Amino acid sequence: MSDEIAQPPERFRQVARRKLADAHVQEAIDFSTQRLFDLRTAAWAGVEDIEALREQGREIRSQTIASLDRHLDVFRRAVESRGGHVHFCKTAAEANARVVEICRRVDAKLVAKSKSMVSEEIRLNDALAEAGIRAVETDLGEYILQLAGEHPVHIVAPAIEKTKEDVAELFSRVEGRPVEAELEALTKAARRQLRDVFLTADVGVTGANFFVAETGSVVLVTNEGNGRLCSSLPRVHVAITGIERVVPTLADLAVLLRLLARSGTGQKITVYTTLCTGPRREGEVDGPEEFHVVVLDNGRSNLLGTHYEKMLSCIRCGACLNVCPVYRKTAGEAYGPVYSGPMGAVLVPLLVGLERASSLPHASSLCGHCSAACPVKIPLHEYLLDLRKDLVDRGVTSWRERIAFTLWSYAWSRPWGYRLSTAVARLGQPLGGRVGPGKVWASGRKLPPLARRRFRDRR
């Protein structure tokens, strides 16, 4: 399951090294995460009692997850009663097959897509391409990445490392003439390039920030309006989302929208908040003829009832990425092609299995900033700590490391063992910077000498 997002152990460090050496990326990511951090901080400060709001959000999310089946069932019935279709899919392959099937049935040649991390998770565009269907991303960031042949490095701001000069180059290539590296010119170019896609697409594929059980609505939160175009212009609208994004009522949704917009982009509300409820009804002038919601599991239900269940509360706001000092240095790519930062470091191993993403729980200094920034109070850094324990317990951590810590712990389990082992370590000190972790440490830092007399020897 989810092979698409598994991470080989050495990859994080390799990509991180490359990103650290790229001054251009460092500058872009530093600027953008700082901006999003400032906006979020100000937005939180503008709420009369942000802690109460966070608590309310946490409560709604955890209660919903606790009886997920029931809410999903209510949602399905609500959608069907309005003439829509819900497709529950266990795996990525199943979800891809379902979307391809829908597209084929309506003989679709062109799909207009708005931003969806779930579609990235299952590599939907590849599946569509294999079926001979062209999918065009219409979220500006995603469109830029599609032109560049890259994947999102941030769950909210996918092209966070691209500067306007990068974008101008990509857009110029499409138009076959230079596009000025100015925001207005770039926006106009994007509009020019995408307008036809909206108007001629047979199917619109969107994500869903939430879906509401009581009304059967799919909720799209965007700032560009492309989600609204994708969901209303083409004949068929397919929304694709994870099982955990269900919200029981519109009242609950209101709370979560307040948290999402403020935590993600520092807005009180995003420019467009769209609720799509079923296909076009008689007498309505617009909207799709068919309305489908693909609800993906892909490993999520394995978390239900476990210690890690709270991870399903995540509303994908990206606040934890923007505060993470490790994310800020490595950019998203190091975490893999889809989910990055602290939420990715927790979620990916849980979805694909620890063995296949063993470096991610360690891709953190455990500074705790993520947990403090999470609008629904997921204990992200504590989860990272617990995943590290699982790595050891399941024997994924190397035997050398396990033996080293075990020997160390026996030596230090008695004061005499501590005194003896540290006296020996002092004798072996000249070797310290030449082997093992000491050597790694000394590659960028001076190794601190062990004091000639320990504090305890002075008393």
Added chain:
Amino acid sequence: MAKRVQLFATCLGDLVLPDAVADTQTLLLEAGYQVEFPRAQVCCGQPAFNAGHRAAARRVARTFVRAFSREAPVVVPSGSCATMVAHYLPELTGSAPYDVWELSAFLGREGVAVPRRNEGRTLAYHDSCHMLRELGISEPPRRLLEASGATLVPLRRPDLCCGFGGTFSVRQPEVSVAMADDKLASAGKAEALVTADPGCLMHLRGRAARTGALPVVHLATALARGALP
């Protein structure tokens, strides 16, 4: 009779920064405390705990339980070890909580007045993440440094980690070092960077030694002897 405190040196303090521990002792003695040093102390187990090795961590953490009593407050010149003892060690070892205090929080609560040993100096203070976010201690160390005569310059982003993170520092050494560089550079025109955590200190000082950045000093030393010689 003087009030008693128990001093927990921590392993890094004992082995690498014994002067900072001695400075901690000096501050406590100056403030009129009777300082006990339980001889059986070793380490709180944090290095293993944070790397996921709970059994190893438990084995070592038990030395703390055997060494310290609950009859007097435990004072620690380390934000992260204080966090370990306060938040994780009781559950890990199945023991009752301790009355444990990070040094500056203890001095702050007790209203201890420190001598003006940093008169005219411009210093920056680096928050240790665990101390800042898990113990919620940010004002006491700053107030103490100011009370010692120093002018504090704020770091550009005091909330950001310096990149130590225990085993993180050797698992992702390049990222770890890059974070240290950001932290050191953000100290601007401060003459020294002061921190209350031996882990951060060892990492930042080790990096500064390679790049020629500013001196990095333990809070206890800054308060007991002045941040600069």
